[in-house]
Amino acid sequence: xxxxxxxxxxxxxxxxxxxxxxxxxxxxxxxxxxxxxxxxxxxxxxxxxxxxxxxxxxxxxxxxxxxxxxxxxxxxxxxxxxxxxxxxxxxxxxxxxxxxxxxxxxxxxxxxxxxxxxxxxxxxxxxxxxxxxxxxxxxxxxxxxxxxxxxxxxxxxxxxxxxxxxxxxxxxxxxxxxxxxxxxxxxxxxxxxxxxxxxxxxxxxxxxxxxxxxxxxxxxxxxxxxxxxxxxxxxxxxxxxxxxxxxxxxxxxxxxxxxxxxxxxxxxxxxxxxxxxxxxxxxxxxxxxxxxxxxxxxxxxxxxxxxxxxxxxxxxxxxxxxxxxxxxxxxxxxxxxxxxxxxxxxxxxxxxxxxxxxxxxxxxxxxxxxxxxx
Numbered sequence: 177x178x179x180x181x182x183x184x185x186x187x188x189x190x191x192x193x194x195x196x197x198x199x200x201x202x203x204x205x206x207x208x209x210x211x212x213x214x215x216x217x218x219x220x221x222x223x224x225x226x227x228x229x230x231x232x233x234x235x236x237x238x239x240x241x242x243x244x245x246x247x248x249x250x251x252x253x254x255x256x257x258x259x260x261x262x263x264x265x266x267x268x269x270x271x272x273x274x275x276x277x278x279x280x281x282x283x284x285x286x287x288x289x290x291x292x293x294x295x296x297x298x299x300x301x302x303x304x305x306x307x308x309x310x311x312x313x314x315x316x317x318x319x320x321x322x323x324x325x326x327x328x329x330x331x332x333x334x335x336x337x338x339x340x341x342x343x344x345x346x347x348x349x350x351x352x353x354x355x356x357x358x359x360x361x362x363x364x365x366x367x368x369x370x371x372x373x374x375x376x377x378x379x380x381x382x383x384x385x386x387x388x389x390x391x392x393x394x395x396x397x398x399x400x401x402x403x404x405x406x407x408x409x410x411x412x413x414x415x416x417x418x419x420x421x422x423x424x425x426x427x428x429x430x431x432x433x434x435x436x437x438x439x440x441x442x443x444x445x446x447x448x449x450x451x452x453x454x455x456x457x458x459x460x461x462x463x464x465x466x467x468x469x470x471x472x473x474x475x476x477x478x479x480x481x482x483x484x485x486x487x488x489x490x491x492x493x494x495x496x497x498x499x500x501x502x503x504x505x506x507x508x509x510x511x512x513x514x515x516x517x518x519x520x521x522x523x524x525x526x527x528x529x530x531x532x533x534x535x536x537x538x539x540x541x542x543x544x545x546x547x548x549x550x
Contacts, residue, residue, distance in 0.1 A: 199350070200349050211345075229327065273298075296432060355372070492518050495518075519548075528543055
């Protein structure tokens with residue numbers, strides 16, 4: 177027998193097997209054929225595997241959404257991953273916001289209160305962006321990858337063996353159906369006894385193959401418990417990564433809050449109306465709200481009257497410098513935090529500035545960096 181004849185016979189046998197399974201499956205659905213039921217333990221294992229696969233997919237997909245909310249970015253990363261290429265590095269949202277703040281602060285002037293605050297906020301946002309990248313990378317390695325490996329590896333193997341088990345069961349039940357028909361025909365003397373013997377032998381073979389495949393499938397399914405234990409360890413790693421991320425963000429914002437809290441307590445607008453509320457901790461909004469409701473009328477009047485008096489007179493006052501200031505040009509005076517200088521106003525000067533003197537040095541100084549002394 178040549179190879180061509182062998183292939184033809186094999187194709188014919190495969191076609192016969194497929195047809196037999198299809199007929200058996202159809203008759204089972206129509207209630208015209210009996211079906212061999214799997215034992216309860218194996219059914220429970222199959223149900224547990226399906227449940228694990230379903231929830232693993234949902235958790236994995238939602239974790240991806242949490243770590244990367246932008247759907248277009250997720251699609252891009254998926255495409256590059258399938259092409260086995262590294263995705264181009266781009267700024268994430270906190271980093272982009274931070275860069276905008278820094279650029280704006282430099283544009284407004286690092287020596288101004290607002291510009292300085294923007295730069296500090298921008299630097300903090302960029303640190304948060306870096307922490308965000310580290311969270312994504314750690315979570316991808318320690319959490320998402322093991323979950324994806326289960327879906328694309330272990331569960332695919334389980335599905336393959338389960339399908340093979342289903343085919344073996346159909347072969348077994350088809351053989352049982354043929355045996356039953358053979359025995360009926362024998363009773364009617366329509367066939368020889370050897371046909372029954374042949375059918376009985378076929379049932380024994382298919383039963384043996386089914387039992388063997390059922391055992392293989394059971395062993396694979398019992399590994400789901402180990403999968404749960406492994407995923408539990410991965411979940412702990414994910415929680416640790418989140419704890420580290422949120423702790424870093426909290427510390428960054430705490431440091432930023434302290435830096436902003438050192439800004440001057442008096443911020444004057446161009447129309448000389450002032451507010452003495454400092455940039456400070458906002459951990460107790462209700463307390464701050466009640467305090468601001470009772471104090472502004474007094475503090476504002478003191479600050480406003482002091483500045484107005486200084487600007488309307490030809491005298492001078494002592495002022496304490498609240499924090500460092502680098503002069504932007506030769507017409508300004510550089511300042512050091514906590515030093516005391518003499519300040520006065522000259523006609524036509526911008527409302528946000530005063531003239532300052534330190535020994536033989538003098539120049540314009542921003543009012544927001546000063547605290548007038550009595």
